Amino acid sequence: MLAAVDLGLIYALMAMGVYLTFRVLDFADLTVDGSLVTGAAVTAVGVVAGWPPALCTLLGFVCGCAAGAITGLLNTVGKINPLLAGILTQIALYSINLRIMGKANLGLLRSTTVLSGLRDAGLFATWASVGVFLTGVGVIAFGLIWFLTTNIGLGMQATGDNAAMARAQGVHTSGMVILGLAMSNGLVGLSGALLSQYQGFADISMGIGTIVVGLASVIVGQAIFGSRPVWRAVVAVIAGSIIYRVVIQLALGLNIGLLASDMKIISAVLVVAALLLPKLAIFQRFAHSRQERLLAQQVLADDIAAAQATSTLTVDRTSPPSDPPGLTEGVDAHTPPVTGGRA
């Protein structure tokens, strides 16, 4: 089970990348299926060649950044639809990844990696490895949270939330999309770099379905732990990634004839369930009543202020007569406000 937690933490870096594009930038980025392998391939080749493992891992991050930046340029400068831009980079990366590795599978068990210390001491899948990974992921998560609360990070959040508003406020939305995609795929590349060193190999097909796993982590994590403020969202994504791996592990261990190759359909079903469950009537009723309670408290002040403004100034008689007359007396506090909460 601790092996699943190890993997969950390594994949959490990838999930944070998916969070950055899918949630923060509102950009469904499919580059990740390719950039995960790119990170793994670059690192594996470097490690096998005897380069310093830390440098190889960093290179995995940088190459991921480059892949993301290309998708960003395709989308912003080339005006290509986000999904298509991601798919194009992803398919191009397949060839590039093969070129980097020279073959479809590259083993690095005999090479020195950043994780050799843990491996040689037999500490993989123990509380020691979990502690090490947790610390590393924690530091990177802290960096991401810090970034998102800076002026530039807030500009990125605004870009994903309301691009027209962001532009009117002078945010360089294209630059934000490129930067966000670069950072996201950098994290994904880093995740791939660590994954190859953990597993002891890089494989051309290791990236298939990465986006689905990332989405599962983001959606499941945020459904359980929430998405605001930003620190909560990031922690939720990390937790989501661990939960996902543990669920897969348990499903495989159930002895109902599931194979490791069935993992993909389990992930797909998990994401579909996470997307559809909130739409079911019983969940909707709960969410609805919660929103109504919030609105009931909050809209009142606006109505009071509006009523006061009306009583001190004359009502605009030239307004279209279609407006309900009751509104001018500020008595609409009882009726659900039509203008609020349409987020």
Next chain:
Amino acid sequence: MSPDVTPAKLELSHVTKTFFPYSVNERVALDDFCLSLADGDFVTVIGSNGAGKSTLLSVVAGVYRPDKGRLSIDGIDVTGWTEQAKARHVGRVFQDPMAGTAADLTVEENMAVAAYRGRRRGLGRAVSRPKREHFREELSVMGLGLEDRLTTKVGYLSGGQRQALSLIMAVFSRPSILLLDEHTAALDPARAELITRITRQEVASHHLTTLMVTHNMDQALRLGNRLVLMHEGRIQLELSGQTKADASVDELLAQFAERTGQQASDRSLLA
């Protein structure tokens, strides 16, 4: 060019903007359009649908680039500038209350985005304690209680509150030009009145040069020191000073009919 020592705050000279040129849908939205705003001018713009009012604001904001003509702000030629580059000088409030704010961000985060309009966004903390105090102060002027709800998601605010926040965000960094695009049109009469009141108050207290498009003739007469009636991409009538103060909606409608040769009803202008 006039030999004035102080340049006009906003100057549009012979600006032309045509949509879908050389096609059957060709439409001249601005036709050799000239307008100059002195420091502190508050110009209200009225006109029927398709008169070019919104295009005028979009050209000033940099959403569209004029086909011909020159646009300058504070004496600087900004004709070819992008929307982002102009944002330093231009504050804008849209008609749709949802358009001017980011729903998933909190009130203070929206304010922080606006606080850096036109400035380099670096790695400084977006919402710090001194900034929060500043936001609180700025919001408290409106008397809507928004200053006590800095950490509320903007999506939970009502349309009137969101529009009030958009307005504060637009004037927050004291822009050279404030653009108001029918910013009370989507609100019910009481809230429209509230936003009108706050607009008057903010423009006066910060001495903002303002260009406001409205479909409401009464509002156009009550606000500002100059009134411009547009038709087919050109200015048909301009009222200012005492003439504007004395004018009534009926007189304005009569003028409109005379200038445009259209059977002008209040509805056609309100539409």
